[in-house]
Amino acid sequence: MFVVLSRSSASSFSDDGTLLGQESVDDPAEFAAAHLSARWVWDDTRRWYPQLLAAGVRVERCVDLRLSHAILRHSALAADSDLARASAGPWDAAAEIRDEPSSPSAALFDLDEGEPRMEPDPVAEWMLQREAVATSLDPARLGLLLAAESAGALIAVEMKFAGLPLRGEVHEALLEDLLGARPRYGERPAKLEALKQQLVTALETEFNPDSPAELLKGLRRAGLQVESTRSWELKKIEHPAIAPLLEYKKLSRLMTANGWSWLETWVANGRFRPEYIPGGVVTGRWAASGGGALQLPKQIRGAVIADEGWKLVVADAAQLEPRVLAAMSGDAAMAKAGEGDMYEGIVASGAVATRAQAKVAMLGAMYGATTGDSGRLVPALAKAFPKAIALVEQAARAGERGEVVTTRLGRSSPLPGQQWQAQSSIDAAAESRARSQSRSWGRFTRNFIVQGSAAEWALCWMASLRGKLWERTDSALTTGPHLVFFLHDEVIVHTPEHLAEQVAADIREAAAQAGRLLFGALPVTFPVTTAIVDNYGQAK
DNA sequence: TACCCCAGCGCG
DNA sequence: AAAGCGCGCTGGGGTA
Numbered sequence: 001m002f003v004v005l006s007r008s009s010a011s012s013f014s015d016d017g018t019l020l021g022q023e024s025v026d027d028p029a030e031f032a033a034a035h036l037s038a039r040w041v042w043d044d045t046r047r048w049y050p051q052l053l054a055a056g057v058r059v060e061r062c063v064d065l066r067l068s069h070a071i072l073r074h075s076a077l078a079a080d081s082d083l084a085r086a087s088a089g090p091w092d093a094a095a096e097i098r099d100e101p102s103s104p105s106a107a108l109f110d111l112d113e114g115e116p117r118m119e120p121d122p123v124a125e126w127m128l129q130r131e132a133v134a135t136s137l138d139p140a141r142l143g144l145l146l147a148a149e150s151a152g153a154l155i156a157v158e159m160k161f162a163g164l165p166l167r168g169e170v171h172e173a174l175l176e177d178l179l180g181a182r183p184r185y186g187e188r189p190a191k192l193e194a195l196k197q198q199l200v201t202a203l204e205t206e207f208n209p210d211s212p213a214e215l216l217k218g219l220r221r222a223g224l225q226v227e228s229t230r231s232w233e234l235k236k237i238e239h240p241a242i243a244p245l246l247e248y249k250k251l252s253r254l255m256t257a258n259g260w261s262w263l264e265t266w267v268a269n270g271r272f273r274p275e276y277i278p279g280g281v282v283t284g285r286w287a288a289s290g291g292g293a294l295q296l297p298k299q300i301r302g303a304v305i306a307d308e309g310w311k312l313v314v315a316d317a318a319q320l321e322p323r324v325l326a327a328m329s330g331d332a333a334m335a336k337a338g339e340g341d342m343y344e345g346i347v348a349s350g351a352v353a354t355r356a357q358a359k360v361a362m363l364g365a366m367y368g369a370t371t372g373d374s375g376r377l378v379p380a381l382a383k384a385f386p387k388a389i390a391l392v393e394q395a396a397r398a399g400e401r402g403e404v405v406t407t408r409l410g411r412s413s414p415l416p417g418q419q420w421q422a423q424s425s426i427d428a429a430a431e432s433r434a435r436s437q438s439r440s441w442g443r444f445t446r447n448f449i450v451q452g453s454a455a456e457w458a459l460c461w462m463a464s465l466r467g468k469l470w471e472r473t474d475s476a477l478t479t480g481p482h483l484v485f486f487l488h489d490e491v492i493v494h495t496p497e498h499l500a501e502q503v504a505a506d507i508r509e510a511a512a513q514a515g516r517l518l519f520g521a522l523p524v525t526f527p528v529t530t531a532i533v534d535n536y537g538q539a540k
Numbered sequence: 541t542a543c544c545c546c547a548g549c550g551c552g
Numbered sequence: 553a554a555a556g557c558g559c560g561c562t563g564g565g566g567t568a
Binding site for chain 1: 553554555556557558559560561562563564565
C-alpha cells in the first residue's frame with residue numbers, strides 16, 4: 001500500500017494506484033507509527049523523515065517526489081512524457097522556474113519570498129510520475145533508479161540522525177601532535193610559525209605564506225620561475241625553500257579545513273553530523289554540506305572511533321568505475337581483466353606494462369586525457385578493450401555535438417550551457433574557443449556515463465545493504481548496525497562488535513546484488529574490501 | 541559591513 | 553608514470 005502524505009492529510013492507494021481512502025493527519029510521526037508497512041510518498045524526505053526518526057519511527061520504503069521529478073524531467077528515456085513536456089512548475093528547482101518567466105505556474109509563486117503560496121499537490125505529481133515511468137523507453141530501469149534514489153534519501157537522513165562517531169579529544173591530540181598547541185585567535189600554532197620562519201629565511205624576503213599572491217611574489221623575488229603556487233608545480237623545483245613550503249601548505253590546510261574551529265563547529269556529543277545531499281551532483285553522486293563530509297582528510301580519520309563494544313566496518317568497492325564501464329559496454333576482455341585486481345588484469349592482458357600504468361591509462365580514458373603519460377597510454381587500452389573505450393568515445397563525441405548522454409539506469413546529462421552554444425562569429429579566436437568548449441563538454445559527457453552509472457551502482461549497493469542491516473535490528477536505528485558514512489564507492493557501518501563479521505558479509509552480498517540489479521547476469525564482478533576496525537584510520 | 545570571486549587543496 | 557572528471561570549503565582580496 002502507498003500512502004501519499006501532504007501538509008495535513010494522507011491518501012492511501014493500492015499497489016495499482018487505486019484510491020483507497022483519505023484522512024487528516026495531525027501528527028505525522030504518530031500516523032506513520034500506526035502504518036508501519038506503508039510505502040510513503042512525499043514531496044521531500046528531508047521534510048518528513050527527521051521528525052519520524054526523532055519519534056523512533058523508521059520507514060522501510062518511500063518515493064521522494066522531488067528527487068524523482070528531477071530525474072524524470074531530464075531523462076532521455078521519458079522525454080515524451082507529459083511530465084517532461086510540461087513547462088517548469090513547483091516541482092522544479094527555483095532556478096529553472098526563473099529561467100521561464102512566461103511559465104504560468106511560475107506566477108503562482110513569490111520566488112523572492114522563498115515559500116510557494118500554494119502547496120503543490122503530491123497526489124497529482126505522483127500520478128504524473130507513474131505515468132512517465134510506465135510509458136518510458138525502459139520502465140524497469142527507470143523504476144529501479146527512482147527506487148534507489150528514494151532509498152538514498154532515507155539513508156541520507158538516517159546517517160545524519162545517527163552521526164559519524166568522532167572523538168573530539170582524539171582529534172585534538174592529533175592536531176596538537178601535527179601542529180602544536182592550539183594558538184590564540186589570529187596566531188599560528190608553533191609548528192606552522194617555525195615553518196614560516198624557515199621559509200622567510202630561505203627566500204630572504206618577508207611575506208605572508210597564506211596569501212597566494214604574496215607567496216608568488218616572494219618566490220619570484222627569490223628568482224624562482226613559477227606560474228602559480230600549486231603544490232604539484234612547486235614539487236618540480238629544487239630549492240631549499242620548497243620542502244618547508246610544501247609542509248607549511250599541508251599543515252596550514254589541515255588547520256583551516258579540519259582544525260580546532262572545525263571541531264567546535266561540526267562535532268557535538270561525539271558525533272559529526274553533516275547534511276548529505278542525494279542527487280546533489282549532476283551525475284547523480286551525492287553532495288554534502290557542513291563540515292566538508294566528503295573531504296574528510298586521511299590525517300584525521302583516526303579520530304573516527306567506534307563506541308565502546310562497537311566496531312566500524314569500512315568497505316570500499318575496488319576499481320568501481322572501470323568495472324562499471326566494462327559492464328555497461330559488455331566488453332568481455334575487460335570483464336575478464338576484472339576477475340581479480342582489475343589493474344593487474346589489464347597488465348596481464350598485455351595492454352600496458354605495469355599496474356601504475358594501467359591505473360593512469362584507465363583514468364585517462366574515463367576523464368578524456370589527451371596529453372602526458374596518461375593520454376599516451378589510452379590507445380593501447382583501446383586496442384585491448386575496444387568495446388569499453390568505444391563507449392566513452394561515443395559519449396564524448398555526443399557531448400561535443402551538444403547531445404545528451406544517459407547512464408545505465410536512465411539519468412541524462414544536462415544540455416550544454418549558453419556559453420557553449422556555437423558562436424556566430426567567424427574569427428579564428430572565437431572558432432578556437434568554441435572548439436575548446438565543445439571538447440570540454442565532451443570530456444564531461446564522457447565521464448558522466450561512467451561516474452553516473454557508478455553512482456547508481458553505489459545507491460543500489462547501499463539500499464540493499466540497508467535492508468540487510470534493518471533485518472538485524474529489532475528496534476531503533478542506532479541500537480543495531482547502521483550506516484554512518486558514504487563516500488561515492490565506500491561505506492562505513494557502525495555495529496555492535498558481535499555482529500561485525502555478519503555485517504561485512506552483508507556488505508559483500510549487497511555489492512553482488514547491486515551488480516545483478518544493474519547489469520543482470522553479465523560476468524562482471526564487483527569485489528569489495530572490508531575492514532573491521534576500531535577507528536577509520538586503520539582501514540586501508 | 542556584506543557580498544562575490546579566485547586560488548588552492550581535500551576527497552572520490 | 554596526471555594535470556583528463558565531479559564536488560565543498562577556506563582565506564585572501566576585491567567591489568559595493
